[in-house]
Amino acid sequence: MQTLRVVCYLNQFFGQLGGEDKAGVGPQVMPGAVGAARAVQQALGEAGTVVATVLCGDNYVAEHPDTAVAELLQLVAAQHPDLVVAGPAFLAGRYGVACGALCAGVQTQLTVPAVTGMHAENPGVELYRRQVYIVPTGAEATRMLDEVRRLVSLGLKLARREPLGSPTDEGYFPRGLTHNTLVDDNAAQRATAMLLAKLAGQQIVSEVPLPDFPQIPAPPPIKELRHTTIALVTDGGFVPQGNPDRIEALAATRYGAYNIQGQQQLDPGQYDNVHRGYDTTYVKQDPHRLLPVDVAREFEQQGTIGKLHETVYSTTGVATTLAHSARMGREIAAQLRAAGVDAVILTST
C-alpha cells in the first residue's frame, strides 16, 4: 500500500515552541514530525509519513480568525498531504476551535481528509462536529499515544476512502449526517426484535435518533381583536397562476408574498396550488379553503378585527428542510413585524 503524506497541526505548547508566552506566534512550518506529532508518526508506522508539522500560537488564531486559517491552509497545501491530523486538543478551548476550523478548511478548500481529537466539553466539538470527524479524548494529555492511535486509525480510513461505521463503532462525535448502509437483517426482522426488546423492558436503540426540537412558547393571547391587524400565512402551496416566485413543489427554499389589496375574495381563476404533499383538488376549486380571505374581509368590515394585512405569505411545507423552514419563518416574521402586524393565522395542510 502506498505510504501516505501526512501533515500535523499543533499549537505552540504541543509544538514545543513554549507556553502561554508564545501563544501569539504566527503560522510556521517545520519539516517532519515535531513535538506531539512524533506520536502521530509512531501511530502511523509504515502506513504514512509525517512530512511536515504546521504550528501556530493559540492567541494568534483566536485574534486573527479570518486570516489565520487562510495562512495555515497555504502552509498545509504546499505540502500536498493525503491526510491532515490536527491536535489532539484535549480540553484546550482556543486550540480545539483552531483544530476544528483548520480541518473544516482543509476538507472544503483543499479537498483533503482531516481528523482531529478533543474532549467532549471542548467548545470546538459543538462548533465543528457537523463538519469534521472529531475523536473524543480525555481532558489532558495523559494517554496521548493511545488517543493518537485512535485518531490516526480513523484518519487512515478517511484517507483511503474506506466506508465508515457508526460513530460508536468508529469512535468519533456524531456528525448528525445520514448515510445509507446495507445491514444483515431486513427492516421487518429488526423491527420485530426491537418490539420484543421494548416489550421486555430492555434498553433499545432507535435507528432514528429521537428529535430534540426546542419548545417555542406561545405568544400572549390577543385581548382586543377590534384593534388587531391579522395576517394570513400558509405552507399549503397557494400561488398566483404561473407560480411567479417558482416556489418548489416540495423541499421548498422559497416563499412568496402576494398582495390582496382590494380583493374581497380570491378568484380561483387567478390562483393555483403547487404543493405535492396532499390532494389539492379542493383548494384549487376554492382557495379560501386554505387562505380564508373571504371570512377575514367580512370580519374586517364588521369591525370584529381591526384590519386584514394586505400581504399574504405562502410556501410549500412538504419535505422542506428544517434549516430552510426556520429561515423562511424568521424572514416572514421580520417582515410582518416591520409592517405592524399583531397576529397571524397560519394554515397548514
Added chain:
Amino acid sequence: MRLELHWSQVETFTAGTTTRLVGKALNVNLDELRALLEADVRLQLVRLDLTAPGDSCRIGRVVDVLAPRAKVDGGEDFPGVLGQLRRAGSGRTRALTGVAVVVTDQQLENPGSLALIDMSGPAAALTAFAHTHNMVISAWPAPGVGRSEYLGAIRLAGLKAAVYLAQAAGDVEADAVEVFDLPAPMRVPVTLQHLPRVAYVFQIHSHQRPTGIDEGILYGDPVRRMLPTVVHPNEILDGAIVRGFMGRHATTYAIQNHPVVRALYAQHGHTLWFAGVVLTVAQATEPERVRSACLAAGLVAYVLGADGALFTKIGGGAPHVDMAQAAAQCEALGVKTTLIVEDMSTDGSQEGMLLFNFPGLDALVNVGSGQERVMLPAMESVIGADDMTPTLQSALQTSYGSICGAIEQVGASRLMALVQ
C-alpha cells in the same frame, strides 16, 4: 386459517414453444402469454423480455414487481382484481422462487417515477429483484386510453403473467411446502398465554393521491375512505392486497412475501403471539386522520388485545405522520409500538429524518434515505425504456429511491440510514 405455499425453485428461465417447469428449468411460450395479455383492449402492443441475475442489463421505468403465484383446488387468484371475489388466505397456492414479473410504464407522455433494476453491479446488492430471473412486460396503450386505464391494464397484465408462470409448475411436486396456520386471535393455548401479543398495523395506501375507481387494492376495492379493518395475515400473503398504481417504495412482490407477516409468524408461539393485522389507509383530512388513528388503536388494544404493535406506512410525508398518530394512540392505551420509517431528510441531516415528535414513539427502524445520491455504472443493455436507452446504458447518477426494491417500506429491504 391455514395456507400452504407450494414452492418450486427456478434456476433457468428460457423462452420456448411450451410453458412448463421441468426440474428447475422454467420454459415459457412467450407468444402464448403475449396473446393472453394483448387480449386486453386497453393495450395495443405487449413485449416480453427475459433477463437473468448477473446480466449486464438495466431495466427502466419499473412500475411494479410481482411474485408468480397460482391458486390450486379452485381458489381465485388476486380476488376482486383478477379473479372472482372470494376470501384469500387458505388452501394451497403454487409459488415460484427465483422468478419475478416486472411491469414497466410505456405511456411516455406522462412518465411516473423512473425506477430502475440493475441485474449486476453495485446496485444489484441492494435489491431482491437483481437476484430473480425477471420477465419484463412492456405494454403500449391503445389509442385514447387514459392514464388510470393504462395503469390498471398494465397492472392486470402483471397479475395475469404472475399466475400464468406459477401455473407452469402444473402438478409437479413442490420443492418445499411452507405452512401458515394461525388460529383466531383469542384462541391461545394455556401454555402460551404468557407470550406478549403482537399486532401489525399495515397502512396499504395513501390518499394524498386519490385512487381511481378501477384501482383495486383490497379485494378489488379502491379503499376510498376505508376505515381500519381487521384481516387475517394469510390474506395478505395470498393476493388479497395488491399495491396501488403509484405506491412509493413498495412493490406487490414485497406484499405477497410480506416481511412483517413472515417475521411475526417466525416468532409466533416462541417469543410472541401473533394477534392479527389491522389494515389502514393514510387519510387526506384531519378529522379522517384522527378517526382512523382512534379506530386503529381501539382495534389493536381492545379487539386484538395486543401488548405490542408494529407499524409500516406507504407513500411519503403525510402517511408518515398518519402512521405516527395511530401509533401514539396505541401508546396512550398502553400498547408498545415499533415503527418502520423512511429517512425523510431532504438534506441528509439527522434533524430532518422524522416528521413527528410524539412521546413514547421511541423505537424506530429505518429503511434508508431515498434522497441520497448513488452512482451506477454503464450497462450493456437496457430493457423497458427504449426511448431512454442511451441515457440508461451509460453510467449515471441517481438516488437510492430510484432503485426498485432498495427501499421497501413494508420492511423487506436491508438498507438503513446510519447516523454518522
